[in-house]
Amino acid sequence: MSQPRERHLVLAHLRDEIRRIERRPARREGCVPSGLPEVDAALPGGGFPRGALCELAGGPASGKTAVALSLVAGLGPEDLSAWVDVRGDLYPPAAAARGVDLARLLVVRPAAGSAPGAGSSPARDGDAARAPAVTALWAAEALLASGAFAAVVVDVPAARLAHGADAMARRLQAAAEKGGSVGLWLAPRRAALRVPATLRLELSCEGGRVVARRAMGGAVAGRASHAA
Numbered sequence: 001m002s003q004p005r006e007r008h009l010v011l012a013h014l015r016d017e018i019r020r021i022e023r024r025p026a027r028r029e030g031c032v033p034s035g036l037p038e039v040d041a042a043l044p045g046g047g048f049p050r051g052a053l054c055e056l057a058g059g060p061a062s063g064k065t066a067v068a069l070s071l072v073a074g075l076g077p078e079d080l081s082a083w084v085d086v087r088g089d090l091y092p093p094a095a096a097a098r099g100v101d102l103a104r105l106l107v108v109r110p111a112a113g114s115a116p117g118a119g120s121s122p123a124r125d126g127d128a129a130r131a132p133a134v135t136a137l138w139a140a141e142a143l144l145a146s147g148a149f150a151a152v153v154v155d156v157p158a159a160r161l162a163h164g165a166d167a168m169a170r171r172l173q174a175a176a177e178k179g180g181s182v183g184l185w186l187a188p189r190r191a192a193l194r195v196p197a198t199l200r201l202e203l204s205c206e207g208g209r210v211v212a213r214r215a216m217g218g219a220v221a222g223r224a225s226h227a228a
Contacts (some may be wrong), residue, residue, distance in 0.1 A: 006170050010110055010135050012170035032151065034067050035074035042201065042212040049199065053144075053173040053183035058203035063210035064186045067203065068153045072180070073099035079150035082106040084140045086132050086156045108143070110135040132196065133157060137168045143208050144183050151182040200217075 031047030039221040048054050056064040057204045072081045107133045134155045140154045176183040202213040
């Protein structure tokens with residue numbers, strides 16, 4: 001199946017899902033706490049702002065997924081959330097153990113592109129490797145802009161996006177503003193989004209505790225910790 005055709009089918013399926021579960025909530029404002037008081041202490045307003053794309057940056061086992069799961073678990077009983085999981089790292093039983101209502105969580109995992117055939121070029125191979133990530137960002141944009149989801153977590157390997165990452169991130173920011181969702185971008189420590197309105201939280205695990213540092217414009221502005 002061609003990449004444009006696959007992308008069309010993924011987006012069509014998402015539109016159907018959004019129509020099926022959409023509640024047309026009133027415009028969301030304010031902040032959504034992560035549910036981890038020490039982490040929320042590092043955030044302006046005590047939580048992640050609605051209608052904005054926020055970045056959780058850190059290395060492996062830094063607490064990014066734990067913070068995102070805690071936020072999703074703490075949403076209201078009528079709230080929906082979505083998780084765009086290109087890496088395939090989200091483990092639903094572990095999410096449920098942290099209090100996430102799986103019946104109200106939409107997980108999106110774009111299928112990997114077909115393997116390049118004989119005579120393929122490095123450029124075409126690169127396009128095939130990028131296809132799931134690009135499709136995932138199209139899906140994330142639709143989810144954020146729909147207004148149906150209180151939170152959308154985006155876990156896409158930035159390395160696969162190459163030079164288009166910043167432009168795509170700006171589209172996600174605009175979509176979050178339109179839909180009023182909390183957008184959480186999970187990123188490696190040295191892959192900050194170049195989006196002016198993005199709040200960036202640097203995470204690390206030190207001595208069994210998740211340490212959060214808020215960075216604005218590249219400067220660390222605060223530090224708090226929570227037991228892992």
